[in-house]
Amino acid sequence: MDQAARRDAEPRHAIQQQDLDSARSRALDFENEISSAVVGQVRAVRLITIAVFARGHVLLEGDVGVGKTTLLRATARALGGAYERIEGTIDLMPSDMIYHTYIGEDGRPRVEPGPVLRHGSDLSIFFFNEINRARPQVHSLLLRLMAERSLTAFNKEHSFPHLLVFADRNRIEREETFELPAAARDRFLMEIAIAAPDNEDVRRGLIFNTRYHDVDSLIGSVPEGVLDFRSMNALGAAIQSNIKVSKAIEDYTLALWQAVRDPSKAGIVIAGVDTGRLVSGGASPRGMSYLIRAARVAAWLSGREMVVPDDIRDVFYECMAHRIFLEPVYEMRRDAIVRTLIAEVFKTVPAP
Numbered sequence: 001m002d003q004a005a006r007r008d009a010e011p012r013h014a015i016q017q018q019d020l021d022s023a024r025s026r027a028l029d030f031e032n033e034i035s036s037a038v039v040g041q042v043r044a045v046r047l048i049t050i051a052v053f054a055r056g057h058v059l060l061e062g063d064v065g066v067g068k069t070t071l072l073r074a075t076a077r078a079l080g081g082a083y084e085r086i087e088g089t090i091d092l093m094p095s096d097m098i099y100h101t102y103i104g105e106d107g108r109p110r111v112e113p114g115p116v117l118r119h120g121s122d123l124s125i126f127f128f129n130e131i132n133r134a135r136p137q138v139h140s141l142l143l144r145l146m147a148e149r150s151l152t153a154f155n156k157e158h159s160f161p162h163l164l165v166f167a168d169r170n171r172i173e174r175e176e177t178f179e180l181p182a183a184a185r186d187r188f189l190m191e192i193a194i195a196a197p198d199n200e201d202v203r204r205g206l207i208f209n210t211r212y213h214d215v216d217s218l219i220g221s222v223p224e225g226v227l228d229f230r231s232m233n234a235l236g237a238a239i240q241s242n243i244k245v246s247k248a249i250e251d252y253t254l255a256l257w258q259a260v261r262d263p264s265k266a267g268i269v270i271a272g273v274d275t276g277r278l279v280s281g282g283a284s285p286r287g288m289s290y291l292i293r294a295a296r297v298a299a300w301l302s303g304r305e306m307v308v309p310d311d312i313r314d315v316f317y318e319c320m321a322h323r324i325f326l327e328p329v330y331e332m333r334r335d336a337i338v339r340t341l342i343a344e345v346f347k348t349v350p351a352p
Helices: 003-016 020-037 042-054 068-079 094-098 136-148 182-186 200-208 215-220 229-242 247-261 285-301 309-323 328-348
Strands: 057-061 082-087 099-103 109-113 123-129 150-153 156-159 164-168 188-193 279-281
Touching: 020 042, 020 068, 020 229, 020 285, 042 057, 042 068, 042 188, 042 229, 042 285, 042 309, 068 082, 068 123, 068 215, 094 099, 094 136, 136 150, 136 164, 136 182, 182 188, 182 309, 188 285, 188 309, 229 285, 247 285, 247 309, 247 328, 285 309, 309 328
Parallel strands: 057 164, 057 188, 082 123, 123 164
Antiparallel strands: 099 109, 150 156
């Protein structure tokens, strides 16, 4: 075996020997610490935890002021590594992500690393706020960053091996916005809804308990480095290798995929909708592989060594909804129709 092959083999062997039970305990600690700061978002925190261990990028959906930034800052602190944020604006250029220029005190121009390059390979979470306000050129750069976790700047290749990208879309104001292209949407493992809590006691606490008014102090209460961000790629690979998917689950997943892509052929009926011309594009093979990645992590967090149908269903909407492209006539009712479609798919396709 040559040296290159030996280097490839050694990490793989190390991954197989990891104690996944111990890692699961740390994962649940991670989840609990975030939930202590970001109250009323139990499901969102679980989904974020799944995405972190599945090593997938995430779209966030929610109104202003529901805690998206707080959630990501708490996640970054508990995960370790560096956190950066950028605001999507109509005049944002790709170069603004890489560097910024200014005039120094001596009157000479200066060039400093931008938010992507500032922390080098230690960048752990990059949050793109209101991504649909940015131009398509910016989306293109972000797409490469998500797909390859690298970019070229200053005649040098920069690598970000531990990077997870989070982004949210402004769904209220439509002026001066650019919808994400299908290729960019498909790179996100999940789209997770962050809504105001329903529980009255939680709402009361968020409004009147001063603990939640000082965000910096709140984030500071989260222990730093509950997980080691540098070990997450190896741990994620170990989970994918050790959590099994049976032939029955494979068949079930393929049947779900076919039903989503062609609901009319599957016999699905939705009131007021022509299911024969509803879907213009379904999930890609990559999207379905992401679904299985997330389901394996969900099974692992639940203490199972094999994926069951509930694991698939539990993450299906978040992994699939943003990958289902409807005919334009149905887009205005997108949220309600897609939820109904997925519910009907679950009723129609028998689980093993």
